[in-house]
Structure formats: C-alpha cells, structure tokens
Amino acid sequence: MSMERENVRFTSGRDECAAWYYPGTDGSCVIMAGGLAVTKEPGTDQFARRFQEAGLGVLAFDYRGIGESGGRPRQVLPMRRQRADWHAALAFARTLPGVDPARIALWAFSASGGHVLRVAAETRDDAVPPAAVVAQTPNVGGFAATRHTTRHQKPLAMLRFTARGVLDALGGLVGRAPLLVPLNGRPGEVALITTPDAADTGPALNPxxxxxxxxxxxxxxxGVALALYQPGRYAARIPCPLLVVVCDQDATAAPGPAAAAARRAPHGDVVHLPGGHYAPFLGAxxxxxxxxxxxxxxxxxxADAAPLA
Structure with a gap:
C-alpha cells in the first residue's frame, strides 16, 4: 500500500495536540505516543510505518507542552495532563473516517508505557474502552523501579536533581519559567536518565x-513527579488484552515490576527480549x-479476517 501520513490536530483541555494519522486498510487504529518528552518523530515513526504496512491505522501524537502541540509552559509534563491527552486522543480516533471505535489499541513505551496501563483501567464509563494495549519497556513505578535507576547515579547528583525539582515545582506555583534538565546524561550529571541506557538514546531514537x-x-x-508515579497499580483493572514487552537488561524501566504488572492484569501477557531499554528500536x-x-x-x-495460523 502507499505510505500516506496526514497531519491532524485534536483538542485536549484548552489546547491542541498535533498528531500524524497513518490510514490503515482494516478499520483499526493504534494510538501511539513517545516516552517522557519524546516527540512523535523519534518516538513512534519507526513502529508506526511498519504497523501501517501491515494494514493497521495509526494515530501518533505529541503531548501538550512538547513538539508541535500547543500548551504552556513548554517541557512541563504533568502525569495527569498526559493521561488527559490519551483520553482526548481516544475520543478523536473514534471520529476518524473508516475507524471502527471497537478496534482501537494503545501503544507506548517507557514512561508513556506506564500511562497506557492507567488510561486503559480508567476509561470513561460512557466510552468504548480500547480493544488492546501494548506497553513496551514500561516504567510501572514503585520503589523497586526507583531503586533500579538510582543505582546508576551518584548521591550528590541525586541530591542536586531533587533540589532542582523542588525549586522548579515551587517556581511553577508562582509562574516562573521551568528549570530544565537534560533527558540523558552520565552518572554524576544532573539529568533525568543516567543509566547505561542513556548512551543508546541517540542511536535508537535520533540516529x-x-x-x-x-x-x-x-x-x-x-522528573520528581515521575519518581512518585505508580501506574502499575492499575494493571489488575485493565479490562482488555495487555502485552508488556520487557527487556531483560533494561536499566531504566525495571523489567521485574513490569512483568509483575502484566501478570496482575486479567488478560496480560509478557514478551521478554534481550538488551537494554532501547533494544526494541535497535537490535531487538x-x-x-x-x-x-x-x-x-x-x-x-x-471483520472478515481469517484466524491466524
């Protein structure tokens, strides 16, 4: 089929989210978003194109506050607002021509992989829930996951990061510009991710x-809010089939808690892959x-598909 992609926008709260729509041929739609502060370009296109080639429709979007989406302040990503963007994307996908509202799935990785667990569990009572969820190397939260990442950071840098986060939160209350930190860095640097996976970010997402x-x-x-976020707690309430893809050497999103979340889901399944956090974008x-x-x-x-062999 021809590789077509349309620029679309949908409303979330008082702003608009920018998205790409890849029309499919079978009436389905997979809603996708990148990880924390990862825009749709590096975060979804590698998978979205292959899904479209297989006949699936795809809606890939930027959260408010990043990329081509509206919303201010920029690069500030409250967990609740990101989940609201997912619900808005679900509502928008149901209106797309040729999309069957009963055949919509969610796909996300890393921090967003945690979001889709909770979004699937809290789908509004008056809306059709997603038919399936794929959480790839998800950050499901919990103290075990926090310990998993902080093993790769130096104590002084951890204190500096926490202090910066507290100051940023207080500044936000009085309208100050956000205090930014890099997404990736080396141990000892004040950055969101300082695990060995950080070195793979460029080759995986931005070659x-x-x-x-x-x-x-x-x-x-x-970053401070993410450390306290525990979307894995909602896995037992997910009504639809769930696939959790974990990488056994993942130093950023702990594979053990992610696999445990899948086991708690009524219709959960786990696929184990070798490699680190970004292996699904690289060798795996x-x-x-x-x-x-x-x-x-x-x-x-x-509707007319034959069973898979």
Missing part, C-alpha cells in the same frame, strides 16, 4: 541527529515488531 528540533530536556519538576526491533504485530492482529482482527 545521525535526524530530528534536530526534538528538545531533549524536561522540567525538573516532571524485528523481534519486538513481530510480537506486537501478532498481538495486535489477534485482538484487532478485521
């Missing part, structure tokens, strides 16, 4: 600097893609 407009920084207050890409496509085809079948 050769392909996306120069992607701002790889986030408000320090967002074809394995991840095959597992996710098999899952989506099984739970978003076309």
């Amino acid at each position: 050769g600097g392909r996306y120069p407009e992607w701002r790889q920084e986030v408000a320090a207050r967002t 890409h074809e394995q991840a893609l095959a597992a996710e496509l098999s899952f989506l085809r099984a739970h978003l079948p076309a």
Whole structure:
C-alpha cells in the first residue's frame, strides 16, 4: 500500500495536540505516543510505518507542552495532563473516517508505557474502552523501579536533581519559567536518565541527529513527579488484552515490576527480549515488531479476517 501520513490536530483541555494519522486498510487504529518528552518523530515513526504496512491505522501524537502541540509552559509534563491527552486522543480516533471505535489499541513505551496501563483501567464509563494495549519497556513505578535507576547515579547528583525539582515545582506555583534538565546524561550529571541506557538514546531514537528540533530536556519538576508515579497499580483493572514487552537488561524501566504488572492484569501477557531499554528500536526491533504485530492482529482482527495460523 502507499505510505500516506496526514497531519491532524485534536483538542485536549484548552489546547491542541498535533498528531500524524497513518490510514490503515482494516478499520483499526493504534494510538501511539513517545516516552517522557519524546516527540512523535523519534518516538513512534519507526513502529508506526511498519504497523501501517501491515494494514493497521495509526494515530501518533505529541503531548501538550512538547513538539508541535500547543500548551504552556513548554517541557512541563504533568502525569495527569498526559493521561488527559490519551483520553482526548481516544475520543478523536473514534471520529476518524473508516475507524471502527471497537478496534482501537494503545501503544507506548517507557514512561508513556506506564500511562497506557492507567488510561486503559480508567476509561470513561460512557466510552468504548480500547480493544488492546501494548506497553513496551514500561516504567510501572514503585520503589523497586526507583531503586533500579538510582543505582546508576551518584548521591550528590541525586541530591542536586531533587533540589532542582523542588525549586522548579515551587517556581511553577508562582509562574516562573521551568528549570530544565537534560533527558540523558552520565552518572554524576544532573539529568533525568543516567543509566547505561542513556548512551543508546541517540542511536535508537535520533540516529545521525535526524530530528534536530526534538528538545531533549524536561522540567525538573516532571522528573520528581515521575519518581512518585505508580501506574502499575492499575494493571489488575485493565479490562482488555495487555502485552508488556520487557527487556531483560533494561536499566531504566525495571523489567521485574513490569512483568509483575502484566501478570496482575486479567488478560496480560509478557514478551521478554534481550538488551537494554532501547533494544526494541535497535537490535531487538524485528523481534519486538513481530510480537506486537501478532498481538495486535489477534485482538484487532478485521471483520472478515481469517484466524491466524
């Protein structure tokens, strides 16, 4: 099929979210978003194009406050507002021509992989819930996950990051500009991710600097909020099939708690892959893609589709 992609926008709160819509051929729609402060360009296109080639429709969006979406202040990403963007994307996807509202799935990774667990569990009573959810290397929260990442940071840098986050949160209350920190860094630097996975961010998401407009920084207050965020608690309330893709050497999103969240889900399944946090974008890409496509085809079948062999 021809590779078509449309620029679309939808309303979330008082602002608009920018999105790409990849029309499919089977009436389905997979809603996608990148990880924390990762825009749709580096965060979704690698998978979205392959999903479209397989006949699935895709809606990939930027959260408010980043990328091409509206919303201020910029690079500030409250967890609640990001979840509201997911609900707005769900409502918008149901209105897209040719999309069956009963055949919509959610796909996300890292911090956003945690969001989709809670979004699927808290879908509004008056709306059709998603038919399936894919959480790839999700950050499901909890103290175990926090300990997992802080093993790769130096104590003084942790204190500096926390202090910056508290100051940023207080400044936000009086309308000050956010205090930003890099998304990635080395141990000892004040950055959101200082695990060994940080070195793979460029090759995985931004090879050769392909996306120069992607701002790889986030408000320090967002990082502090993420440390307290525990979306994995909602896994037991997810009514639809759930696939959790974990990477066994992931130093950023602890694989053990992610797999445990999948086991708590009534219809959860786990796929284990070798490698670190970004392996599904690198050496394990074809394995991840095959597992996710098999899952989506099984739970978003076309009306006249034959059973999978």
